[in-house]
Amino acid sequence: MNWRKAVGACAAALIAAGGSALVATSATADVLGTIEADRDGGTVTDNPFAVLTTSGKCPGFGLLVLDKAADPVEIPSDPSRWIAPFSAGDGDTQHTITPGKSMAEARSDLSDGMWELRALCATDDGSAIAGHFALPIRITGQDWEVVQVQATTTELAVTPAGPVEEGTEITLTATVTPAEAAGTVSFRAGGTALGEAEVSGGTATLTTSELPAGKHALTAEFTPDDPERYSSSSAEEVPLTVTAAAGGDEDPPGPVFSVVDADGNELGPDPELAPGQTITITAPGFDADETVNLKLTTEPYGDPAPDPAQSPAPSASPSASPSPEPTPPPAPQQPLVREFEAVVADARGVLELEFTVPEDLVDGDHLLTMTGADSGTVKEFAFHTGKRPATQTPPPDDRNGPGTGNGGAVGGGGSGGNLAKTGAALSGIVATGALLTAAGYGLMRSGSHRRMLRFGETGGTEQ
Structure with a gap:
């Protein structure tokens, strides 16, 4: 069908004759803007039923039609359904359309x-639909009315305002404006759904005592029952801090820093681990859903110092050659550092991490450092692999020490970690090539995401 020619026959004064053909087939068309009517309603038999003005201008000519709201955007194949063709002058920025027939004449199936x-x-060449302007209306019997989508706002109030102790009943109240807007409000704490409530008289309320200890961002989102009349809206986040509930003398509040082996046995400070061994670390104290960066620092053992008892005694003969100058002890080796892909704490601010000792990890003292990207909280876990030389001083047990950031890290820790506190000079030099062997693989898995992380992945470095 040559739509342009057909429109030209109906409105030769508005549209030049000839041109490309616009095929009248179903098509998806972008919404270019809205249509404003000079009245809010009328009857379906009025002719003209209104004078219409578009909010913008078509690239070329256009055609006004009436369709059910759920119908696809398409050019009617039956010209009797065409209400009015239209066009605009070069200086115009919108279209003013005066329908040439009533709604009842355009649609016998109202x-x-x-x-x-x-x-x-x-489009400019008349070959396709470039988009459309729209005006939603509601028809009831012989009457029609413009449906105005009214904007809504939602505000959220939380009582008590906090900080509150874990288990305290929290009341979330969403106020929706205008109050006449009916619908449902969904309440969330970060990415966790707390529940829904119907809006009544402009408010919706939800109570909960299930928020875990940690920092939460509470939100409320309004979904209207009639989206043709009211828009959806969301409230600004309301922060709330929930503290751990106080327990008895023997029950510490909330999760505590702990390290267990694959059988669930709790490990003491600075345990000796074997390559390939898997442990689980529970590290509380981070912010809710906080990104936690991971770093493993290794200080390799040096070669053992020579035993003076095994050295030959110097000769007492005056004619003996002078003893050679003693060989100075080797300089301590530089620590090796690996960084790994970050993991995420859960909604309570607790990091549950499965850690598998890398197969290629050299014997030495090791410090796994977990640092909150936002809070700066630092948790540390010290361990060693291989038999520690007799001249090597084990790291101190700072399990209950002040730590760094929020503290509580196994192996204690100022910012320097345990590896800087050994206080013993390392002797001997392990060949650098042997230390920097091809990167093996260790595995970490974040308990909040339950996915395995491979040592040496993107972001991992060793220096």
Whole structure:
């Protein structure tokens, strides 16, 4: 069908004759803007039923049609359904359309419900639909009315304001404006759904005592029952801090820093681990859903110092050659550092981490450092692999020490970690090539995401 020629026959004064053909087939068309009517309603037999103005301008000519709101955007194949062709002058920025027939004349199948007046725009060459302007209306019997989508706002109030102790009943109240807007409010704490409540008289309320200890960002989102009349809206986040509930003398509040082996046995400070061994670390004290960066620092053992008892005694003969100068002890080796892909604490601010000792890890003292990207909280776990030389001083047990950031790290820790506190000079030099062997693989898995992390992945470095 040559739409342009057909429109030209109907409105030769508005549209030049000839041109490309616009095929009248179903098509998806972008919404270019809205249509404003000079009245809020009328009857379906009025002719003209309104004077319409688009919020913008079509690239070329256009055609006004009436379709059910759920119908696809398409050019009617039956010209009797065309309400009015339209065009605009070069200086115009919008279209003013005066319908040439009533709604009842354009659609013999009118029924009660949601309909849409559409100003379909042709492309410059008239070969396709470039988009359309729309005006939603509701038809009831012989009457029609413009459906105005009214903007809504949602505000959230939380009582008590906090900080509150874990287990305390929290009341979340969402206020929706205008109060006449009916619908449902969904309440969330970060990415966790707390529940829904119907809006009544402009408010919706939810109570909960299930928020775990940690920092939470509470939100509320309004979904209207009638999206043709009211828009959806979201409230700004309301922060709330929940503290751990106080327990008995023998029950510490909330999770505590702990390290267990694959059988669930708790490990003491600075345990000796074997390559390939898997442990689970529970590290509380981070912010809710906080990104935690991981770093493993290794200080390799040096070669043992020579035993003076095994050295030959110097000769007492005056004619003996002078003893050679003693060989100075080797300089301590530089620590090796590996960084790994970050993991995420859970909604309580607790990091549950499965750690597998890398197969290629050299014997030495090791410090796994977990640092909160936002809070700066630092948790540390010290361990060693291989038999520690007799001249090597084990790291001190700072399990209950002040730590860094929020503290509580196994192996204690100022910012320097345990490896800087050994206080013993390392002797001997392990060949650098042997220390920097091809990167093996260790595995870490974040308990909040339950996915395995491979040592040496993107972000991992060893220096």
